[in-house]
Amino acid sequence: MASSTSLFALLLLLFHVQHSSSFSLSVEKLEEDVIVSPNRTFTAGFYPAGENAYYFAIWFTQPHDQNTTITVVWIANRDQPVNGKRSTLSLLKTGNLILTDAGQSIVWSTDTNSNFPLEMHLQETGNLVLRNQNNKSSVLWQSFDFPTDTLLPDQSLKRHMKLVSSVSKTDYSSGFYKLIFDDDNVLRLLYDGPRISSLYWYDPWLVSWQAGRTTYNSSRVATLNRFGYFSSSDAFAMKASDYGSDQLIQRRLTLDHDGNVRVYSRKHYHRGQEGWSVTGQFRQEPCVIHGICGPNSICSIDPSSGRKCTCVPGYSRINNRDLSRGCKPNFQLSCNNNLSGSRSLFHLLPHVEFYGYDLGFQKNYTYKQCEDLCLQECSCLAFQYKISDGDTVFSCYTKTQLLNGRSSPDFQGSVFLRLPEIGEFSLKDNGLVCSRNGEGEQVERAYSKGKENGSVKFMLWFATGLGGVELVCIFLVWCFLIRNNTSKDNQGYVLAAATGFQRFSYSELKKATKGFSQEIGRGGGGTVYKGVLSDDRVAAIKVLHAAAANNQGESEFHAEVNFIGRLNHMNLIGMWGYCAEGKHRILVYEYMEKGSLAENLSSSNALDWGKRYNIALGTARGLAYLHEECLEWILHCDIKPQNILLGTDYQPKVADFGLSKLLQRNNLNNSSFSRIRGTRGYMAPEWVFNLPITSKVDVYSYGVVVLEMITGRSPMTGIQNGAEELLHHERLIPWVREIKRRNVSEAGVSWVEGIIDPALGTDYDMNKLETLATVALDCVDEEKDVRPSMSQVAQRLQSHQHDS
Structure with missing residues (x-):
């Protein structure tokens, strides 16, 4: 106009x-x-x-x-x-x-x-x-x-205001999600569904101070400024990944129809504008948002299609077009479990959690006690059996409603679903993939028509037909122009990370590292220095090497910023920011006090058996998240002890994503790698024989690392077996296989005794050691399809973690 x-x-x-x-x-x-x-x-x-x-x-x-x-x-x-x-x-x-x-x-x-x-x-x-x-x-x-569902720069969300999500991307009417200030002056996200309501951000099991919030304020105000900084009076703050004073950037903060709050940015030019990109969001894992799949349904992440909603066994979808309606039972449970033909059985759902609506909680219960407790209550639909955080005993949670269900290989527990022992009902998987576009039915508004005039009706039909011809002509011209329009190169870096990490200046990081004087690590991609930021946080600051002729440094920087910025897992390194100034490409990570696994394995203070097992388990969980649980399909491509960092409690975190590869969901076997990636000794055979690259290359590298932790030997050196040196200086994997082959038939002798690191002495659990070694050998199988997935590895190790 x-x-x-x-x-x-x-x-x-x-x-x-x-x-x-x-x-x-x-x-x-x-x-x-x-x-x-x-x-x-x-x-x-x-x-x-x-x-x-x-x-x-x-x-x-x-x-x-x-x-x-x-x-x-x-x-x-x-x-x-x-x-x-x-x-x-x-x-x-x-x-x-x-x-x-x-x-x-x-x-x-x-x-x-x-x-x-x-x-x-x-x-x-x-x-x-x-x-x-x-x-x-x-x-x-x-x-x-x-406001409706959006805050614009310098618009304030105040005491009695709220943001309310839309139903879908095409239906702007009020949805079920609200961003509000609660009665304690704290900014919260609320699911306000047709039957129940629950708070889901910040994590509902935390008190305010544990979530970094303060209730000691009376202003109740939150604002997104023009530079991309969102702050609230309860001490919550978040910076957009493109935080800065660029006057061409348009911004908005929106409570989307899927219950997540996101900051969007785009550049506006005098002739056009870029598309919106996500530069920050409140929740990193979509399945923790309440109500997203409805009752009696489980949310999971499908590597090929994104978030997926699946009915629990014995239940069927209520409305295939509205996933929030959830599922209904195909049976009816009897209150009298002793009557013939009315008994119940329990169906295992491993690594599944239904949050909230517990009938009761019992600590240090056996499985049988928990099962009996559920059978005694007519309203009990299932029970959750898990190891409490920081504890070594199992807890029992009986469930009256199956809400907020999610499946995660990282969850240390299982659900046992109560079903009738006899009856005709379907146990088929009623999985539906959530639409990434959030399309819904459009709103209709009826209008009462008067008596129709024939001449007018004819003219309307004539005009409609003529207009249709014009539209076809316009469409054909448009298609021709689009087809012949060449795409322009995208200059700079697309820093579309989903978390609000900070952009640092080169001078800031030079000051933080005292002129890059304290080197703590060095690799093919760059040099890492220890630094102290202006807010007193100790950081690991990685300066990428200058770009070679093939722009290697630039591609690694682009990969790390885009991949790590959107990840959030306890076993993945946290990235705090970056610097993209002139020729400088620098990444800022959290600092890990105990250094790398490689440093600890070679140290005189050897890691004990318990720490090694937990490092193997934690690393498996982090890789399972990368491969299966985040919204994109990410390969690390360089798993080795140098890239597994340890915190004060020896909690492992996978680091260094400079060689990562993000594959398209609709082509998981895509092997479009421009070069071989990884480190000699840890690389899967697929790299050498130019075979399709999948997540199984990370599984292979992980297996080598676990064998190295068990034996204390590097995969790159010759192996000695007592006083007998192997004549062909066989590498680590063939040596372990040979030890297993020799001793597998010897009664009373475990083959793992021949490979255990002497530094461990006799202080280890033989059953758990055999499990870990067997898993490692499965991971390094020459045939990639035989290797387990990382979630299967995590499950196998988890099941033995608390064995005595």
């Missing part, structure tokens, strides 16, 4: 304010009756919500040469759209702004009153205001005080 047309419409509105009882915008004049902000960043007007249904809304103005989806930031009547005929927005002489449906009922109003002439003005910030025409600073009402 032309700016002159919009200006004329605005002047006409102001004229009516002064000289008539009211002025109005008509739904039947979509392109003409609009208001635009001074620099045309925002537009306000009627926006189509579906079939003959319209909202009065504010959205980011779209350039003429771009056909992307309009981004709506505010809606007046989101739960009551108006008809596409005779509906109007009117500013009355009394000072009240009203929205009427088909010229009759009032759907929405500002409930304002004024004795002074008013004008409606759309500010460059996206704020629609009613203000005194003679005193521009006197604002009677503003849209910023009534």
Whole structure:
């Protein structure tokens, strides 16, 4: 629409304010009756919500040469759209702004009153205001005080305000998720479903101070500023990954329909704009959001398709188009478990959790005690049996409702689902993949038609047909232009990390490292220095080597920032920020006090058996998360002891993602690696024989690392067996296999005694050692399809972790 047309419409509105009882915008004049902000960043007007249904809304103005989806930031009547005929927005002489449906009922109003002439003005910030025409600073009402699902820069979320998600990307009516301040002055995310409600952010089992929040404030205000910094009065803060003062960047914070709050950014140019990219989000794991799959359903991450909702066995989907409705039982449990034909059995769901709605909690219960407890209660649908964090005993949680279900290889527990022993019901998997687009049915708004005129009807059909021909012609021309349009190179770095890590300047990091003087590590990708940041955090600062002729350094920097920035797991290294200034490419990580596994294995203070087993288990969990649980399919490609770092409690964290590879979901066997990746001795045979590269290359490398932890021997050196030196200086894996072959038939002698690191002495658990060694040999099988997945490895080790 032309700016002159919009200006004329605005002047006409102001004229009516002064000289008539009211002025109005008509739904039947979509392109003409609009208001635009001074620099045309925002537009306000009627926006189509579906079939003959319209909202009065504010959205980011779209350039003429771009056909992307309009981004709506505010809606007046989101739960009551108006008809596409005779509906109007009117500013009355009394000072009240009203929205009427088909010229009759009032759907929405500002409930304002004024004795002074008013004008409606759309500010460059996206704020629609009613203000005194003679005193521009006197604002009677503003849209910023009534947000829907979005906060714009410098718009405040205050005490009695809330953000409410939409139902889907196409249905803007109110959804089930809310961002609010609770009664303790703390910013929270709430699932407010049709049957139940629950808080899910911050983690509901934490008290405020454990989550880094403070209740000692009374202001209750949260704001996203123009630079990408979101802060709240309860001490929560988050920086967008592109934090900075770039005036071309447009930003917004939105509570999306899937229950996650995300910060979006895009660059705006005089001729167009980039698409929106996620530069920060509140929750990193989608399956921990409550209500996302509905009752009696399990949320999991499918490497090929994303988040997946699956009915528990014996249950079926209520509505295949609305996953939040969940599943219903195909059976009826009897209260009398002793009657013939009415007994119950329990179906194992490993590594599954249903959060909340416990009938009871019992500590240090055996499985049989927990099962009996569930059978005694008619309302018990299942029980959860798990090892409590920091404890060595099992806890029993009986469940009256199966809500907030999720499956994760990292979860240390299982659910035992109660089912009737006899009965006809389906145990099939009713899995459905959640739509990444969040599409839903569009809103419809009926309109009563009068008697039809035949001539008018004929003209309408004629015009429609002519318009259809024109649309086909336009479409063909558009396709031709798109096909012949060459893509432009994307300059710079796409730093679209999903967590708000910080951009540092080179001078900041030089000061933090005292001129890069304390080197703590060195590898093929760069040199790592110890540093102290301005906020007193100790950091590991990795300076990538200058880019070689093939831009190796640049590609590694791009990989680490994009991959690590979006990951969140206790066994993966945390990344705090980066520097991309001139020729400098620097990454800032959390500092791990105990150094690398390689350093500890070669140290005189050898790691004891318990620490080695827990390091193997923790590393397996981290890799399982990479391969199966995050929203993208990530290969590490360089698993070795130098890239497994240890904290103060020897908790392992996988580090150094400079060689990582992100594969497309729809082509998991894609082997489009431009070069061999990894370290000699730890590399899978697929690299050497140019076979398809999958997650099994990481499994192989992990197996080599575990064998090294068990034996204390490097895979790159010749092996000695007591006084007998192997004549062919066989490598680690063939040596272990040979020891197992020789001793497997000897009664009373375990083959692992021939490979155990002498530094461990006799202080180890033989059963657990055999399990670990067997798992390691399975991982280094020459055939990739024979190797287990990392989640299977984690499950096998987890099952033996607390054996006596």
